[in-house]
Amino acid sequence: MLRFIKHHLATESGVEFYGIFSLMVFVLFFLVVLIRISRMKKSTIEELSNIPLSTEEPTIENKIP
Amino acid sequence: MNQIKTTMEIQTIKYDNKIVKYFTFATMLWAVIGMLVGLIAALQLAFPEFFNDYLGFRYISFGRIRPLHTNAVIFAFVGNGIFMGIYYSLQRLLKVRMWSDKLSYLNFWGWQFIIVCAVLTLPFGITSSKEYAELEWWIDILITLVWVVFGWNMFATILIRNVKHLYVAIWFYIATFVTVAILHIFNSFELPISFMKSYSWYAGVQDALVQWWYGHNAVAFFLTTPYLGLMYYFVPKAANRPVYSYRLSIIHFWALIFIYIWAGPHHLLYTSLPDWAQSLGVVFSVMLIAPSWGGMLNGLLTLRGAWDRVRDDVMLKFMVVALTCYGMVTFEGPLLSLKSVNMISHFTDWTIAHVHVGGLGWNGMMTFGMIYWLIPRMFKTQLYSRKLANQHFWIATLGIILYAVPMYIAGFMQGLSWQHFNPDGTLVNKDFLEIVIDMKPYYILRSIGGLLYIIGALMLVYNVIKTVRAGSFEANEVVEVAIEKVHPSKGKEYWHRSIEGKPVRFMILSIIVVAIGGLAEIIPTIAVKSNVPTISSVKPYSPLELEGRDIYIREGCNNCHSQMIRPLRFETARYAPTPESGGYTKAGEHVYDHPFLWGSKRTGPDLAREGGLRGNLWHYKHMIDPKALSPGTVMPAYPWLRDDNLNTSLLSKKIEAMQTMGVPYPKGYANKAKADLDEQAIKIATDIVENTPKIALNGQDKNAKIDELKQKEIIALIAYLQRMGTDIKVKQSK
Numbered sequence: 001m002l003r004f005i006k007h008h009l010a011t012e013s014g015v016e017f018y019g020i021f022s023l024m025v026f027v028l029f030f031l032v033v034l035i036r037i038s039r040m041k042k043s044t045i046e047e048l049s050n051i052p053l054s055t056e057e058p059t060i061e062n063k064i065p
Numbered sequence: 066m067n068q069i070k071t072t073m074e075i076q077t078i079k080y081d082n083k084i085v086k087y088f089t090f091a092t093m094l095w096a097v098i099g100m101l102v103g104l105i106a107a108l109q110l111a112f113p114e115f116f117n118d119y120l121g122f123r124y125i126s127f128g129r130i131r132p133l134h135t136n137a138v139i140f141a142f143v144g145n146g147i148f149m150g151i152y153y154s155l156q157r158l159l160k161v162r163m164w165s166d167k168l169s170y171l172n173f174w175g176w177q178f179i180i181v182c183a184v185l186t187l188p189f190g191i192t193s194s195k196e197y198a199e200l201e202w203w204i205d206i207l208i209t210l211v212w213v214v215f216g217w218n219m220f221a222t223i224l225i226r227n228v229k230h231l232y233v234a235i236w237f238y239i240a241t242f243v244t245v246a247i248l249h250i251f252n253s254f255e256l257p258i259s260f261m262k263s264y265s266w267y268a269g270v271q272d273a274l275v276q277w278w279y280g281h282n283a284v285a286f287f288l289t290t291p292y293l294g295l296m297y298y299f300v301p302k303a304a305n306r307p308v309y310s311y312r313l314s315i316i317h318f319w320a321l322i323f324i325y326i327w328a329g330p331h332h333l334l335y336t337s338l339p340d341w342a343q344s345l346g347v348v349f350s351v352m353l354i355a356p357s358w359g360g361m362l363n364g365l366l367t368l369r370g371a372w373d374r375v376r377d378d379v380m381l382k383f384m385v386v387a388l389t390c391y392g393m394v395t396f397e398g399p400l401l402s403l404k405s406v407n408m409i410s411h412f413t414d415w416t417i418a419h420v421h422v423g424g425l426g427w428n429g430m431m432t433f434g435m436i437y438w439l440i441p442r443m444f445k446t447q448l449y450s451r452k453l454a455n456q457h458f459w460i461a462t463l464g465i466i467l468y469a470v471p472m473y474i475a476g477f478m479q480g481l482s483w484q485h486f487n488p489d490g491t492l493v494n495k496d497f498l499e500i501v502i503d504m505k506p507y508y509i510l511r512s513i514g515g516l517l518y519i520i521g522a523l524m525l526v527y528n529v530i531k532t533v534r535a536g537s538f539e540a541n542e543v544v545e546v547a548i549e550k551v552h553p554s555k556g557k558e559y560w561h562r563s564i565e566g567k568p569v570r571f572m573i574l575s576i577i578v579v580a581i582g583g584l585a586e587i588i589p590t591i592a593v594k595s596n597v598p599t600i601s602s603v604k605p606y607s608p609l610e611l612e613g614r615d616i617y618i619r620e621g622c623n624n625c626h627s628q629m630i631r632p633l634r635f636e637t638a639r640y641a642p643t644p645e646s647g648g649y650t651k652a653g654e655h656v657y658d659h660p661f662l663w664g665s666k667r668t669g670p671d672l673a674r675e676g677g678l679r680g681n682l683w684h685y686k687h688m689i690d691p692k693a694l695s696p697g698t699v700m701p702a703y704p705w706l707r708d709d710n711l712n713t714s715l716l717s718k719k720i721e722a723m724q725t726m727g728v729p730y731p732k733g734y735a736n737k738a739k740a741d742l743d744e745q746a747i748k749i750a751t752d753i754v755e756n757t758p759k760i761a762l763n764g765q766d767k768n769a770k771i772d773e774l775k776q777k778e779i780i781a782l783i784a785y786l787q788r789m790g791t792d793i794k795v796k797q798s799k
Contacts, residue, residue: 022327025581026323026324029319029323029578030319030320033315033316033319034316037312037315037316040312045312046307046311047230048230048232048233049301049307049311051158051230051232052157052158052234052298052301052302053301053305053306053307
């Protein structure tokens with residue numbers, strides 16, 4: 001009876017392609033992201049991360065009295 | 066450095082604060098309404114007798130308002146919260162007013178209109194039954210249109226921006242827009258048969274896979290990515306320091322959107338979904354912990370060296386608890402997706418606890434934090450009472466704990482009791498009801514937790530009203546900002562800057578990344594026919610069963626009853642105990658199920674093999690007064706099914722729609738369906754009346770009683786219940 005769930009697609013030719021394809025895409029994509037990020041300059045990083053702080057908002061007291 | 070040349074120029078900009086104000090007020094309004102509906106649903110489980118006796122209205126029965134609660138909280142409360150945060154931060158991050166005021170307000174009123182449509186359809190049983198996608202086809206179209214308005218406005222604003230780079234928050238907004246659009250459109254393929262009724266285009270296993278690909282990613286791209294974007298804006302703002310690691314935020318972003326989209330099948334472990342798809346879902350769910358925790362830590366570490374301020378700053382408190390809850394939920398998520406854990410947790414209240422730590426903790430607390438930050442700034446005054454806000458923080462935190470802990474205990478108890486065997490191999494809790502009754506104290510406790518959380522939300526509303534009255538609102542905030550003018554030149558740029566500087570390219574890359582996961586999972590299941598093994602004895606539903614199935618959908622029975630017996634010993638021992646009963650659920654049994662009704666929660670028992678287990682009279686009595694047959698049950702009564710006549714005006718259209726979708730009814734069957742329906746209805750009605758003791762007929766003539774009964778809705782529902790899972794049962798020869 002287990003055949004009803006065990007072997008879905010198992011007989012379909014080329015089905016293993018989906019698994020291998022998924023793994024390949026995943027690994028390659030992250031390698032590219034990691035390598036590229038490691039090569040970013042520190043000054044750029046600093047500039048980018050300060051973007052939200054570049055606008056002035058009225059100062060509001062948040063301290064709990 | 067790259068060779069892009071920039072010059073500075075001072076410009077006056079008017080930020081649109083009015084739209085942010087609108088969305089803030091809408092967020093608060095729907096928060097209270099959505100949570101109140103949730104509280105009513107919780108109380109119905111805690112005090113079922115009271116609701117049955119005094120508030121047994123069909124419009125608020127559990128199966129109908131549970132979807133109302135989930136939709137209200139996800140799309141109305143959090144949805145408006147998303148727009149509130151995005152409309153505020155986007156303008157400031159891009160140093161430009163929204164591209165079109167008209168589109169902004171179309172977005173606002175369109176979204177509120179959709180919510181009102183949901184409120185006016187779900188309690189009336191107008192539903193597609195697919196979780197978090199219950200709204201009918203024409204509302205789905207409206208959602209698509211309003212979502213496009215939002216995306217269009219956002220993109221146009223990005224294109225006219227006065228800054229060079231897109232800050233990380235905006236990538237999350239873009240990914241949210243793109244992915245929600247894809248998910249919503251693909252999951253909403255429906256065949257309308259009338260204004261208020263449609264059938265899912267997909268059936269059975271395929272419908273389940275598409276639904277949970279959507280369902281899981283609704284959590285990912287509606288409750289998570291937009292809020293992460295808002296976190297990357299509001300946490301640095303509140304802490305007044307840049308995000309801990311911008312590099313980490315880039316990894317966080319790409320990893321999260323890449324991995325999330327694959328994880329949907331973990332909602333279908335041990336079901337009839339193909340094994341390989343389940344495994345794929347598990348692997349990616351486990352991997353998800355990396356980007357999720359990367360994001361959480363990035364948020365929390367932004368406060369490094371400033372933790373003393375968390376003690377004093379009420380807004381930071383909300384954000385820290387939000388991030389902590391996000392961390393807990395995203396640790397628990399991968400855990401729950403492991404097959405061995407899922408075996409215990411699935412269908413139990415553990416899931417309910419899990420989503421509420423996310424909903425109340427992550428989305429709720431983050432939203433409250435944002436509102437406390439935004440309101441004083443937009444109204445140019447101090448918050449009316451920071452002390453009250455602090456009290457709100459504590460009552461809300463207590464509410465979360467009081468909600469989650471009992472639900473965790475209830476979940477463990479259910480999961481373990483369901484699979485508890487005696488040494489002789491019989492189930493300890495043979496009667497499902499015993500376990501249901503044990504849950505009462507926990508359902509009461511969680512109602513108290515929910516109540517505390519709502520009280521907190523009301524404190525916020527009061528605080529905001531007082532602040533708004535004291536302040537003066539500036540609809541158009543005028544600021545002078547130094548603007549970078551970009552003079553493009555040829556040359557090498559940083560890879561990521563070249564993407565983030567070009568929003569269209571960025572969007573396309575996001576679509577590709579998201580689509581890879583979706584396609585690799587869904588294409589094989591949809592395209593390969595042999596994926597769903599055909600079982601020759603499985604036949605389409607009879608007309609009466611089909612009508613009964615629609616009543617099952619209307620009443621939202623699938624909110625509490627699953628139709629999926631997993632291939633586990635404790636499941637088959639309970640729901641399919643004899644070799645003739647058909648065993649666990651097979652994919653091929655559901656090929657004509659438009660939509661699938663596997664369910665995701667077992668507040669009541671599984672019904673996959675319900676057909677033939679009990680007599681028609683039992684079902685008849687049980688529907689009208691469940692507690693008479695099952696003392697202590699939490700099931701609502703459905704007396705209106707006995708009183709209302711079955712409306713068969715759409716029957717031929719329904720049959721034709723099924724034929725269009727490939728259900729093999731004979732040619733021209735639509736015209737003969739009514740006669741078959743009547744014939745089956747008479748059989749069931751006769752059986753019920755024949756078995757009813759004379760005294761219960763109150764002196765009414767038997768034939769007259771049959772004539773009256775056969776037209777009732779309850780007969781159709783019983784027909785459907787008696788059909789469930791019988792296709793592959795071994796027929797007893799008489």
